Amino acid sequence: xxxxxxxxxxxxxxxxxxxxxxxxxxxxxxxxxxxxxxxxxxxxxxxxxxxxxxxxxxxxxxxxxxxxxxxxxxxxxxxxxxxxxxxxxxxxxxxxxxxxxxxxxxxxxxxxxxxxxxxxxxxxxxxxxxxxxxxxxxxxxxxxxxxxxxxxxxxxxxxxxxxxxxxxxxxxxxxxxxxxxxxxxxxxxxxxxxxxxxxxxxxxxxxxxxxxxxxxxxxxxxxxxxxxxxxxxxxxxxxxxxxxxxxxxxxxxxxxxxxxxxxxxxxxxxxxxxxxxxxxxxxxxxxxxxxxxxxxxxxxxxxxxxxxxxxxxxxxxxxxxxxxxxxxxxxxxxxxxxxxxxxxxxxxxxxxxxxxxxxxxxxxxxxxxxxxxxxxxxxxxxxxxxxxxxxxxxxxxxxxxxxxxxxxxxxxxxxxxxxxxxxxxxxxxxxxxxxxxxxxxxxxxxxxxxxxxxxxxxxxxxxxxxxxxxxxxxxxxxxxxxxxxxxxxxxxxxxxxxxxxxxxxxxxxxxxxxxxxxxxxxxxxxxxxxxxxxxxxxxxxxx
Numbered sequence: 001x002x003x004x005x006x007x008x009x010x011x012x013x014x015x016x017x018x019x020x021x022x023x024x025x026x027x028x029x030x031x032x033x034x035x036x037x038x039x040x041x042x043x044x045x046x047x048x049x050x051x052x053x054x055x056x057x058x059x060x061x062x063x064x065x066x067x068x069x070x071x072x073x074x075x076x077x078x079x080x081x082x083x084x085x086x087x088x089x090x091x092x093x094x095x096x097x098x099x100x101x102x103x104x105x106x107x108x109x110x111x112x113x114x115x116x117x118x119x120x121x122x123x124x125x126x127x128x129x130x131x132x133x134x135x136x137x138x139x140x141x142x143x144x145x146x147x148x149x150x151x152x153x154x155x156x157x158x159x160x161x162x163x164x165x166x167x168x169x170x171x172x173x174x175x176x177x178x179x180x181x182x183x184x185x186x187x188x189x190x191x192x193x194x195x196x197x198x199x200x201x202x203x204x205x206x207x208x209x210x211x212x213x214x215x216x217x218x219x220x221x222x223x224x225x226x227x228x229x230x231x232x233x234x235x236x237x238x239x240x241x242x243x244x245x246x247x248x249x250x251x252x253x254x255x256x257x258x259x260x261x262x263x264x265x266x267x268x269x270x271x272x273x274x275x276x277x278x279x280x281x282x283x284x285x286x287x288x289x290x291x292x293x294x295x296x297x298x299x300x301x302x303x304x305x306x307x308x309x310x311x312x313x314x315x316x317x318x319x320x321x322x323x324x325x326x327x328x329x330x331x332x333x334x335x336x337x338x339x340x341x342x343x344x345x346x347x348x349x350x351x352x353x354x355x356x357x358x359x360x361x362x363x364x365x366x367x368x369x370x371x372x373x374x375x376x377x378x379x380x381x382x383x384x385x386x387x388x389x390x391x392x393x394x395x396x397x398x399x400x401x402x403x404x405x406x407x408x409x410x411x412x413x414x415x416x417x418x419x420x421x422x423x424x425x426x427x428x429x430x431x432x433x434x435x436x437x438x439x440x441x442x443x444x445x446x447x448x449x450x451x452x453x454x455x456x457x458x459x460x461x462x463x464x465x466x467x468x469x470x471x472x473x474x475x476x477x478x479x480x481x482x483x484x485x486x487x488x489x490x491x492x493x494x495x496x497x498x499x500x501x502x503x504x505x506x507x508x509x510x511x512x513x514x515x516x517x518x519x520x521x522x523x524x525x526x527x528x529x530x531x532x533x534x535x536x537x538x539x540x541x542x543x
Contacts, residue, residue, distance in 0.1 A: 052118070053083040076117040085127040093117050093142065116145040123151040143170050151176040175235075176200040186210055187245060191256040192231060199237050206243035208252060234261040241269035250279040262288040268295070281314060291315030295322045305329035312336055320345040333364030340372040347379040362389035365409070366396060373400040376446075379408040388412050391437050404444040408451035408490075412467050413437060415495075434469055435476030442479040448487050453494035464495050464523050471496040473505060481509050492518035500533050507537060516541035 082093075093116055124146070126139070143149065149171050174195050179202065187208040194201065233256070245252050257264075257280065264287060294312060303311075309331035312321070316339045323332070328348050336346070346368060365380060366389060380389075390412040413434055416427040441450070453465045471477055471491055480486075489510070491498070496518060506513060519526060519534060519542050534542045 051081040051083065052079045077120060079118045080121060081123040081125075082118060082121055083125040083127075116142060118142075119145050121146040121149050123153075124149055125153040125155075127155040140167075140170070143167055147171065148173055150174060153178045153180075155180040171195060172197075174198055178202045178204075179206070180204045182207060183243075184209055187241075188248075188252040188255070191252070192259070194231070194233060196231050196233060197235050198233055199235050201236065201238070202240045204240070204242045206241065206245075208243075208245045208248060210248070231259060233259045234263065236260045236264050238266040239264065239269070240266070249277050253277075254279050254283045257283040257287065260287050262290075264289055265292065267291075291317045293320040293322070294318060295320070305331045308332045309335040312339055315339065317342050319343065320347075322347045322349075324349050328361060330364075333361055337364055337367040337371065340368050340375070342374060343368070343372045344374050345377040346372070346375065347377065349379070362393045362412075363396075365389050366393040369399045369401065370397040371400055374403060375401040376403050377406040378404065379406065380410070391433050394437050394440055395433075399440060399443070402444065403446055405446050406449045407441065407444065407447060408449070410453055410465065411437060411469065413469055415467055415470070431475050435479060437469065438476040438479040442482050445482050446485055447483050448485055449490075450483070450486060450488065451490040453491060464493055466495045466523075468494045469496070471498050471502065473501055477502055477505060478509075483510060485512060486510050487512050488515045488517075489513060490515075490517040492521055494518065495523045498522075498530075499527075500529055503530070503533055503538070503541075514540060 124142070128135070147170070150173055152167065152171065152174055153176075154167075172195050175197055176199060177194065178200075182205045183203070184207045187203070187206050188210070190203075190206075191201070264284075267284075267289065291314060294308075308323070312318070312332060312335035318339060319342060321336060321343065322345070328336075336343075340346075361380075365378070369375070369378070388410045391414070394411060414430050416430050441447075452471075453468050469475065471494065489506075498519065506516070516538070519530070531542075
């Protein structure tokens with residue numbers, strides 16, 4: 001925008017153009033636009049004041065000046081998002097009657113005993129370390145005078161039952177509620193008092209307590225909601241609870257979950273163990289909750305193999321399972337294999353060492369591949385030792401999936417001269433095994449990324465995997481001819497033996513391949529003819 005073009009063109013810009021573009025500009029850019037041309041003032045001022053964030057003492061000192069307070073008073077009606085991290089900011093927004101009782105006097109309208117500059121808020125973010133009683137009164141006045149608040153983010157240590165229960169009771173349009181910091185109180189009452197239009201609830205460190213104080217607060221909240229009113233939370237889509245429910249998970253969660261509907265699609269909490277309680281699972285089944293993802297989270301560190309297996313066994317509807325490989329032990333592997341009919345992503349991260357049990361991880365992965373017909377991504381690159389999948393595992397049964405797009409897996413394959421004598425008959429037999437394995441991989445015509453092998457435990461000769469696929473034309477590289485969508489081939493930890501004939505074959509048959517990892521750190525340094533071919537024909541393959 002320029003001062004010469006703006007005055008002439010502003011009148012011809014339809015309001016929807018400004019509404020669609022201006023909200024994406026930074027506050028500083030909007031201020032500069034207003035400074036450049038006064039004719040933009042009326043159009044841009046509402047957006048300039050849309051978010052009010054006073055997060056530093058310097059900013060607060062600026063707003064204390066009479067000029068700034070006048071500007072705030074004139075434009076307070078434009079403020080939609082309020083971000084508070086300084087307690088004194090409330091004195092600017094609530095200039096009068098902020099020390100009145102929690103409830104207004106009988107017969108006296110609330111707006112007659114408490115006034116607030118901002119009354120059209122949609123979003124409020126409060127980041128106070130401590131909330132004293134007098135500040136609670138000011139915050140409550142702020143909420144009571146802004147019933148249109150849809151998003152509330154609290155980051156503070158709140159030891160008073162009032163802090164959350166009254167907030168949720170007085171915000172009828174609240175759709176997103178985020179509470180960080182330690183909160184002590186009746187979690188059951190807190191959940192049940194949420195407005196019926198709530199969509200997202202995130203409580204990151206609650207400490208459930210049903211003490212007399214909590215019971216008193218519960219009665220008070222019910223009186224605010226209505227003595228016979230049971231709130232239904234049919235709009236809830238996401239629920240995340242962390243903390244300690246004092247062993248009363250079913251008592252706290254079941255009534256709330258029974259008030260929800262099939263719209264609830266995201267569920268996480270306490271390593272998900274709270275959602276494994278029989279009555280909780282029953283309540284979830286009744287509302288048609290679709291289990292979609294098991295995801296690594298901090299609380300999973302506390303779970304045993306049996307715990308995670310029980311969690312996985314709660315449903316056969318999982319779409320994604322993301323776990324640290326150190327947590328994937330026999331029972332968990334078996335549970336995944338038995339509940340993978342809808343699985344699309346299986347990601348195991350980190351090293352897996354040998355575990356006792358009647359099922360190996362390698363065999364378990366093969367079982368998953370033979371059952372998960374919808375699987376698109378399998379990442380198990382760091383699986384090590386005796387738990388790696390073998391050629392025998394690969395060939396023991398057909399893969400159910402034809403939709404794999406990402407395959408990241410170490411495969412143990414016998415090699416002539418390393419695992420067996422190098423006479424002609426044995427070499428041919430071992431090459432035949434390698435060809436069968438590569439043929440199985442080559443059937444996945446949608447593959448975009450293929451990562452084979454894994455790094456050894458130390459540098460030197462052990463840095464590469466030797467009992468692996470050779471990736472030569474003799475051993476069956478040409479079985480990958482159908483991978484026309486392949487973009488990334490990673491063989492950097494394999495003793496792969498790729499030479500110029502293999503490179504020429506890849507250039508001809510893998511048209512989308514732009515990344516070939518492993519040509520610069522072979523077990524045996526690549527010969528000059530290999531380097532020359534790469535530099536001449538595919539320099540990006542060695543970058």
